[in-house]
Amino acid sequence: MSDLKALIEAVIKGDISTATAETQHAVGTGHNAQDILDKGLIAAMDEVGERFSKGQIFVPQMLRSAKTMQECMKALEPFFQEGSITSKGKVIIGTVKGDLHDIGKNLVSMMMEGAGFTMFDLGVDASPERFVQKAQEIEPDIVAMSALLSTTMPSMRLTIEALKEASLRDKVKVMIGGAPVTEKYAREIEADCYAPDAGSAVSKAKEILGIS
Amino acid sequence: MLKQKSGDKKQASPLIRKRRRKAVYVWLNVQPEDIWLRVRHSDTIRRALRGGDIKLEGDCGGLGKCGKCKVKILSLADEPTEDERELLDDAELEQGIRLACRTKMSHDLVISVGEPTTEPEYFQVLTTSHGISSRYIPESELEPLVNKKLITLPPEAQDKGPSDLDQIKLALGDEYHNLMASLHCLRTLPQGLRESRYHGTAVLHGDSLIDWQNWEEVHRHYGLVFDIGTSTLVGKLFNLGDGSEVAVAYCLNSQNKYGSDVISRLQYIKERPRGLQILQYLLVRDLNQLTAHLLQTAELEANDIFIAVVAGNTTMQHLLLNLPPLGIAEAPFLPVVTDGLVIKSGDVGLKLHPEARLYTMPVKSGYIGGDLISDILTSGVAEQKEIILGLDLGTNGEIFLGNSKRLLTCSAAAGPALEGARISDGMIAKAGAIEGVRLEDGQLQYQVIGNIRPRGICGSGLVDLVAVLLHCGIINHEGTVRRSRRKSAGELNSRVIKRRAAGYRFLVASSEESHDQKPIYLTQRDVREVQLAKGAIAAGIKTLIDQLGIEAKDINRVYLAGALGNYVDPISAMRIGLLPRINPDIVRSLGNAASSGASMALLSKKHWQMARDLVDFIEHIELSYRPDFNEYFIEHMDFPTKNMW
Numbered sequence: 001m002s003d004l005k006a007l008i009e010a011v012i013k014g015d016i017s018t019a020t021a022e023t024q025h026a027v028g029t030g031h032n033a034q035d036i037l038d039k040g041l042i043a044a045m046d047e048v049g050e051r052f053s054k055g056q057i058f059v060p061q062m063l064r065s066a067k068t069m070q071e072c073m074k075a076l077e078p079f080f081q082e083g084s085i086t087s088k089g090k091v092i093i094g095t096v097k098g099d100l101h102d103i104g105k106n107l108v109s110m111m112m113e114g115a116g117f118t119m120f121d122l123g124v125d126a127s128p129e130r131f132v133q134k135a136q137e138i139e140p141d142i143v144a145m146s147a148l149l150s151t152t153m154p155s156m157r158l159t160i161e162a163l164k165e166a167s168l169r170d171k172v173k174v175m176i177g178g179a180p181v182t183e184k185y186a187r188e189i190e191a192d193c194y195a196p197d198a199g200s201a202v203s204k205a206k207e208i209l210g211i212s
Numbered sequence: 213m214l215k216q217k218s219g220d221k222k223q224a225s226p227l228i229r230k231r232r233r234k235a236v237y238v239w240l241n242v243q244p245e246d247i248w249l250r251v252r253h254s255d256t257i258r259r260a261l262r263g264g265d266i267k268l269e270g271d272c273g274g275l276g277k278c279g280k281c282k283v284k285i286l287s288l289a290d291e292p293t294e295d296e297r298e299l300l301d302d303a304e305l306e307q308g309i310r311l312a313c314r315t316k317m318s319h320d321l322v323i324s325v326g327e328p329t330t331e332p333e334y335f336q337v338l339t340t341s342h343g344i345s346s347r348y349i350p351e352s353e354l355e356p357l358v359n360k361k362l363i364t365l366p367p368e369a370q371d372k373g374p375s376d377l378d379q380i381k382l383a384l385g386d387e388y389h390n391l392m393a394s395l396h397c398l399r400t401l402p403q404g405l406r407e408s409r410y411h412g413t414a415v416l417h418g419d420s421l422i423d424w425q426n427w428e429e430v431h432r433h434y435g436l437v438f439d440i441g442t443s444t445l446v447g448k449l450f451n452l453g454d455g456s457e458v459a460v461a462y463c464l465n466s467q468n469k470y471g472s473d474v475i476s477r478l479q480y481i482k483e484r485p486r487g488l489q490i491l492q493y494l495l496v497r498d499l500n501q502l503t504a505h506l507l508q509t510a511e512l513e514a515n516d517i518f519i520a521v522v523a524g525n526t527t528m529q530h531l532l533l534n535l536p537p538l539g540i541a542e543a544p545f546l547p548v549v550t551d552g553l554v555i556k557s558g559d560v561g562l563k564l565h566p567e568a569r570l571y572t573m574p575v576k577s578g579y580i581g582g583d584l585i586s587d588i589l590t591s592g593v594a595e596q597k598e599i600i601l602g603l604d605l606g607t608n609g610e611i612f613l614g615n616s617k618r619l620l621t622c623s624a625a626a627g628p629a630l631e632g633a634r635i636s637d638g639m640i641a642k643a644g645a646i647e648g649v650r651l652e653d654g655q656l657q658y659q660v661i662g663n664i665r666p667r668g669i670c671g672s673g674l675v676d677l678v679a680v681l682l683h684c685g686i687i688n689h690e691g692t693v694r695r696s697r698r699k700s701a702g703e704l705n706s707r708v709i710k711r712r713a714a715g716y717r718f719l720v721a722s723s724e725e726s727h728d729q730k731p732i733y734l735t736q737r738d739v740r741e742v743q744l745a746k747g748a749i750a751a752g753i754k755t756l757i758d759q760l761g762i763e764a765k766d767i768n769r770v771y772l773a774g775a776l777g778n779y780v781d782p783i784s785a786m787r788i789g790l791l792p793r794i795n796p797d798i799v800r801s802l803g804n805a806a807s808s809g810a811s812m813a814l815l816s817k818k819h820w821q822m823a824r825d826l827v828d829f830i831e832h833i834e835l836s837y838r839p840d841f842n843e844y845f846i847e848h849m850d851f852p853t854k855n856m857w
Contacts, residue, residue, distance in 0.1 A: 055715045055736040058691050058743060060849050098542030100836035103845065124836075125543050150275065150479040151541035180275060183294070 003029075004040040007072075011044035012051075014064030016071050023072040033079035034086075037116065041069050045114035049199035059107065062198065066110035087118040089141035089209055092134050094122030096155035101148035104178060107198035108144065115202040117142075128155070128162035135168050141209055142173045144201070145191075150180040157189040173208045177201060238317050242266060243286060243324040251317045257283055258312035262469050266325060271633035273471030273479060274313040278634060281312040287322040290315070347455060348811045355817045356452040357571060358417045358519040362430045365410040376401050380414060380421060393421040394567050400424070415518055415567075422518060422567040432516055434458070435814050436506065436564075438499055439583070439807035440524035440532060441465065442474055442607065443631070443640065444775070445495075446807050447502035449510055452519075455815050459509040461502045466494040467531075472633055473607045474527045478541040492534045496561040499532075503563065517564040520557055521820075523573040523810035525581035525608075532560055533572065543836065545578030552582075552824055571820065573810055574827045577834075579623035584610045586809020587773045588830070589823050590802055594619060598768035599760075601753065602802070603791075605630060605671075605776040609749040612830070613756040613767075619826075620759055622833040624752030629741040630671040630776050637720070637732045639668035641775060644727050646673035646720070648781070651680045654702030658721070665727035669720065669734070672779035677720065677734060678742050679784035682851055686718060689853045691743045693718060693736050711735075743849045746790040751844035752835060753792060759833060764792035773805040787856045789848060 007026060010019035026036045048065045051057045079085050091112055095105045102124050113119045120138060122130055131143060143163065147153045156176050163169045173192040176185075186194035192208050195201035236253035240260050251260040258281055261268050270281035279299030285308040292305050293314045300309055363383045377398070381391045393401070404412065404424040413430040415423040433453045439446040442465065449459040470480045470491065481487035507513060522532060526547050530537035533553070539546040552574035557564045573582025584604055593600040596615055604610040609626040612619060632638035632645070639645050644667030648659035658673070660666045669677065681687040685696030686708055693716040695701075695708045707719040715736040723731045757764060770791065772778060782799040785791045791799070802808070813820040835841040 054713055055740060056692060058740055058849060060846050061690055063846060100543045102839075102842050149475055149541070150273070151475055151482060151538075154482075180272075180277065182276060184276070 004031075004036065004043075007036075007040045008044040008047070011041060011065055011068050011072065012047055014061060014068050016068045019068045020071050020075060023075045027075060033076050037073075037076060037085055041072055042115055045069055045111065046202070048114075049111055049202055051199070053197055053199035059103070062107060063110070066107070066114055069114040070110070088116040088206070088211060090118045090120065090138055091142040091144055091205070092120045092122060092131060092138070092140045093144040093146070094126035094131060095124040095146045095148070096152055096159060097125055097127045098155055099147050099149055099152035100124045101146065101178070104148065104198065105146040108146065108177065108195070108201045111198045111202050112144075112205060115206070117205065128159040131159050132162050132166045132168065135163065135172060136166065140172055142175055142205055144175040144177075144205075146176070147178040147181060153178075153180060153185065156181075156191070160189055160191065175201070175205060175208065239320045240317060241320075241322040243322065254316050254318065256313055257310075257315045257317065257321070257323065260317065261312060261325070268312055268325065268469060270313065270469075271472045271628060272313075273476030276311065276314050279311060282309050283312045283315075284309050284324040285315070285321060286324055287320070290318065348457075348808055349455060349816050349819065351455060353816045353818055354455045356433075356435060356519065356815055357521070357813070357817060357820060358415065358422070358435065358452070358569065360425075360430050360433050360452075361414045361416060362427055363412065363414050365405070367410075376405060377421070380424075384414065388416075388419070390419045391421055392419055396567050397421055397423050417518070417567075417569055422569075423565065432512070434510070434512060434517055436503065436517055436520040437807050437810045437814050438502070438520060438522045438524075439586075439804060439810065440495065440499075440522055440528045441583070441806070442477075442525065442528060443468060443472060445498050445502060446804060447499065447506050448807055448811060449506040449512075450811065450814060452815065457811070459506050461505040461509075463498055463502060466498050467491050472631075473628055474525060475541065477531070478527065478537060481536075482538055482541065488531070488534060488536065491531050492560070495528075495532055500561075500563050514563050515565045518568045519571070519814065520562065520564065520568065521571045521573070521810045521814040523582040523586040523806045525583050526575045526578050527581070529572050529575065529582055534560065540578040545834075547575060547578050550575050550577070550827065552820070571813065573813065574824050576621060576827055576830060577623075577832050579608055580610060580621050580830075580832055582810075583806035584612065584621065584623075585823055585826055586807070586813075587771075587802060587805040588612055588619070588621075588826055589809035589812055589819060590773075590805040591771050594822070594826060594829060599762065599766055600769045600771060601756075601767045602771040602773065603749070603753075603777055604774040604805070605749070605772065605780070606774045607631065607633075609745075609752060611749070611752045611756060613753070613760055614830075618760065619830045620756045620833055621830050622752050622756055622835050624748040624835060626745040626748045627741070629738075629745040630674065632668065632670045632674065634741050635669065635674060635738045636735050637668045638674065638738070639670055641670040641672070641779070644668065645670035646677070646732075647779060649673055649676035649680055651683065651700070654700070654704065656680065656704065656720075665725065666721050666732055667727045668732060671776040672781070674734075674738075674742060675776075675780050675788060675790065676784045678739065678851075679781075679787035679856075681718060681734075682787060683855050683857065687739055687851070689851045691739050691849070691851060693734075693739055709733075742788070743851070746788055747845050747849035750789050750792070750848035751841055754844045754848070755833060755835060755838060755841045757792075758840065764794060767792075767794060768798065770794065770799040771802045771805075772799065773802040777801065778803060783856050787852065789850075789852045793852070 007022035052062045093109050109119050145156050175193050176191045177195040183194045193204050195204045237250050240249040240251045249260050249264045268281050272278040276295040289308040295314050296311050365379050408426050412427050413425040435450050435452050437448040445465050446462045451458050527537050535548045553572045555570050557568040557570040573585050575581045599615050602612040607628045609624040612621045643662035645661045646658045646666045646669045647661050650657045684700040685698040695705050708716050717733045717735040721732040723729045778801045782796045
């Protein structure tokens with residue numbers, strides 16, 4: 001699989017044209033689509049996430065890589081449709097009620113998408129009712145919430161309570177994050193996990209679903 | 213044993229059980245001042261110190277995130293918590309240093325909270341804005357919100373007028389035919405008139421007579437202005453007779469111990485049933501102390517003051533007025549009131565004359581407060597054809613752009629990094645803070661407040677430092693700290709130190725060079741914080757520029773206000789991309805513009821009216837709803853590639 005190396009490098013660099021060309025090339029030379037995804041794109045994004053967590057790269061670089069990944073995915077689209085690529089899981093994501101911060105949540109969403117999850121983005125200012133409604137509709141594996149203000153953090157607790165009330169809490173894992181959020185707060189409101197940044201969100205998500 | 217006994221009665225009514233449960237207390241001894249505090253078992257040290265009114269560093273309001281509320285446990289220290297392991301280094305943990313907000317009192321403790329404060333700390337606060345002259349408005353426009361008039365009631369009128377008040381009306385002339393008087397004033401009026409021998413001073417607020425004084429008092433005409441900042445409070449005393457500034461006093465906002473930014477204060481109010489009352493009490497106590505200092509310098513008494521004007525951000529103004537501010541905490545960020553209010557100062561607890569009036573500046577929205585309205589008033593932008601960009605740089609970067617035709621404002625959540633918070637060795641601008649950094653012959657030259665060895669970096673120093681490191685390539689345009697290949701880096705490369713997982717950090721001052729024998733670093737994470745802060749402000753500016761349909765080069769003048777705004781080097785600010793690249797000569801400091809604007813309102817009814825009109829004139833752009841802002845924000849997190857010098 002050494003010839004996926006160029007693809008991996010291009011995704012890390014966020015070089016869209018090279019990366020899409022490499023993806024086309026890999027498809028053309030008979031690579032398995034699942035391999036291109038897992039050992040190429042996802043491997044690259046794992047590295048990007050790790051570099052971000054370490055502070056070696058920052059938001060613009062990570063976003064560029066995520067966008068590159070999305071472009072490359074388009075080339076793999078037909079394989080998705082014929083079912084030869086499987087999703088890692090369904091995730092509902094949103095910034096909680098009263099909070100309009102978009103960027104961090106989008107980063108997490110793109111990174112998780114890049115890691116093979118199917119994302120359903122509720123946007124910002126998402127009420128507990130909307131989380132519940134969407135969860136009833138699509139039966140996700142994970143509900144992910146973001147809050148950037150300490151004053152809107154309680155909306156996370158309310159959303160978890162709403163999930164309980166709708167008898168959905170046992171069926172999903174809840175993941176939370178955002179600048180003022182802590183591990184301790186996650187325990188306090190009985191979320192399943194806390195992700196300190198977009199890089200680690202992916203590994204945390206895999207961890208709680210018990211996948212590698 | 214006692215606990216066990218009460219446990220036996222679990223079946224009994226829960227109310228009784230609760231009453232019988234005895235609270236357990238432990239003792240906390242605080243060095244170096246040897247204060248003993250009786251503390252409820254399991255309370256945190258932070259809570260205990262706050263209860264004892266002992267000052268403590270910290271930016272996050274006790275969330276365990278900033279790692280600054282360090283105390284040293286002198287008695288036996290418990291094992292550190294997870295958060296403490298993360299935020300403190302091994303050497304600190306070894307010495308018994310813990311975080312006050314994470315350490316629970318499970319037994320008696322002796323702690324040290326740093327050096328005794330023998331001398332008052334020197335805080336750098338701007339006091340006047342127009343250089344040496346402290347004149348805020350032309351003398352011709354002097355018409356204070358309260359005025360004094362010398363009146364003689366002719367002997368013949370004394371018998372003719374139907375009442376004491378009517379006689380004063382007559383003497384004042386047609387202009388005052390609607391004159392009213394406060395009850396307080398009427399009660400003392402007959403005696404006052406007699407004592408003044410019908411030749412005295414009428415104290416007038418609009419159509420209202422609020423006091424009658426002896427004739428000499430006509431020259432003792434003073435008023436106050438307060439700039440109620442989230443971190444610092446400034447008070448000014450004015451002579452309303454000639455419009456001159458008599459005295460200035462400032463102090464730190466005592467609310468700081470409940471978090472350094474507006475959001476943590478709101479959070480506190482949300483969590484505590486009496487939170488608002490506590491914060492209001494602290495603020496008024498500070499303002500009364502400032503007032504006492506100001507009055508002392510001019511040998512005045514509280515009774516001599518009939519008027520005060522207050523400017524602050526929307527939340528601070530709400531806190532002063534004891535208005536529930538929680539609407540500001542969440543989208544759609546609605547304040548209770550935006551109008552400029554006129555109330556009796558006694559209603560909020562300010563100790564002035566019983567009839568004294570308090571004016572609060574009008575606000576535009578939850579995050580465009582009376583302070584920015586004051587800035588705009590000071591800048592005079594609404595009366596000019598030239599396009600002016602104004603920035604008030606604090607935790608929120610408030611921005612205005614436009615001219616007399618159209619004026620836009622927005623508030624960009626920059627976070628407190630540019631005030632030194634959330635920066636590992638960051639600090640506010642006080643003694644020991646590196647406030648400026650220059651590169652001379654390949655060596656860094658620091659300017660330190662108070663001319664002592666450095667203890668940390670404040671906002672302006674941080675901007676300079678990042679600009680210098682960008683210049684010599686130790687920080688690249690993506691914000692990564694690394695060793696540089698550029699010649700200009702010279703010896704500085706030896707200060708770039710690799711850390712295990714967290715990349716590189718830059719040694720600003722070694723332990724030998726620093727005041728506290730502790731090295732001062734700029735870490736990779738610090739640079740990321742700067743990127744977020746300057747990215748938000750730059751994106752806010754860009755959004756307004758687009759909205760106004762101009763380009764950066766069309767800006768004729770740039771005004772900087774706020775603590776950072778007045779000290780930041782414009783060229784450094786441009787090098788890091790905080791400001792767009794413009795001619796640095798058009799950048800001016802507005803001084804402490806929040807108090808200047810409020811002073812203008814105090815001294816001239818016309819300007820008070822202008823402030824009220826401004827609120828209708830300006831357009832507020834709510835950035836949180838703008839997708840283009842988010843795009844610009846990300847784009848502007850990177851640093852510019854080009855060097856400035």
